[in-house]
Amino acid sequence: MKLHVRHETRYAFDAPVKRLVQSHRLWPADNAAQRVLSWSVDVPGGVVGASFRDGAGDMTQTVSVRGPVTELTVTVEGQIETADTAGVLKGHRELVPPSAYLTATRRTALTAELRGLSRDALDGLEGAGTLDRAHALMRAVANAIAFVPGETEPATTASEALNGGQGVCQDHTHVLIAIAQAADIPARYVTGYLLSTADSVGDEAGHAWAELWVDGLGWVGFDAANRKCPDATYVRLGSGFDSHDAAPIRGVLHGQAGETLGVSVSVSQAGQAQQQSQGAGQRQQ
Incomplete structure (x- = not known):
């Protein structure tokens, strides 16, 4: 499948x-599930600094923009050819x-409730393999959080999301990471893009899912928000310990200012009408 991302x-x-x-x-990396055909990142007025591939295999690049700056748009666009590897990262x-x-962060820190969810999900699976246990954990998260x-x-934590019983893909992912580590x-947390279908959720401003380490297979993706492993409708961007660590863009301002953030993502099959979803929010940087 060929996907166009903007x-x-x-x-x-x-x-x-x-x-x-x-x-x-x-910048998405090539692997067995995806091959980058074209990709660009545009930052008007931006000066590119250091770039490197980190230990997790993800490309990182610094960009600086001299002021005065009152607004800025970062535009990513490209095409990727994808394949279904049943979620296995090869x-x-x-x-x-x-x-x-196995290291927790503030957003994935374990509590008694999270440990209990992990224990209940794996009840009766003491002799099962890691893959079966991982699927059971994913189902437990999907059932626990609408x-x-x-x-x-x-900044919502896994514990807060579980106690609230509802959230978005970020929350499903944090909870799944926490209860997997409990077991x-x-x-780890994965960011990327998802082609919308009639049954999918979670593509409002990009998408997120977890990867769990399965002996004999390696990293396998689990999308609790959609109760499935990633297939050819997914584009993997990068990974980290949680949503903050894996964030596609992180920044520092020189000067005191409030910030309004708007995000729009469109993912379509090449040659077809784009499907667009948008998200916006307020924050201080």
């Missing part, structure tokens, strides 16, 4: 800022050992 991130500041420096992780070069992803946009915040299964 991703715009728009920043507006309530006062001019002297300088803006961003770290971009906006042919992706990285150096970080899987055991590193997909309801607008009920959680970017001694390495797990």
Whole structure:
């Protein structure tokens, strides 16, 4: 399948800022499930700094924009040929050992409730393989958290999402990471894009899912929001310990200003009408 992606991130500041420096992780890597045919990242007025491929196999590049800056749009566009590998990440070069992803963060920190969810999900599966246990964990998260946009915040933790019983793909992913780690299964956060279908959810401003380490297979993706493993409708962008660590764009402002953030993402099959969804929010950077 050939997918066309267009991703715009728009920043507006309530006062001019002297300088803006961003770290971009906006380039998908080639692997068995995807091959980049064309890809560009445009930052008007941006000066490209260092670029490198990190230990997780993701490309990172710094960009700075000299002020005064009152607004900025980062535009990502490209085409990718995808294939269905049943969620198994093959042919992706990285150096970080899987055991590193047994480390919790503030957003994936374990609580008694999360441990209980993990334990209940695996009840009766003591002799099962890791793959079966991972699927059981994904189902438990999908059953515990209803997909309801607008009920959680970017900083919402796995514990808060579980207690609230509703959230978006970010929340499903944080909870799945937490309960997988409770079961001694390495797990990490993945960002990317999803082609909308009649049954899919979670593509409002990009998408997120978890990868769990399965002995004999390696990293396998699990999208609890959609109760499935990623297939040819997914584009993998990058990974990290949680949503903050895996964020496609992170930035620092030189100057005090409030920020309005708007994001629009469209994913379509090449040659077909684009399907567009948008998200917007307020934050201080």
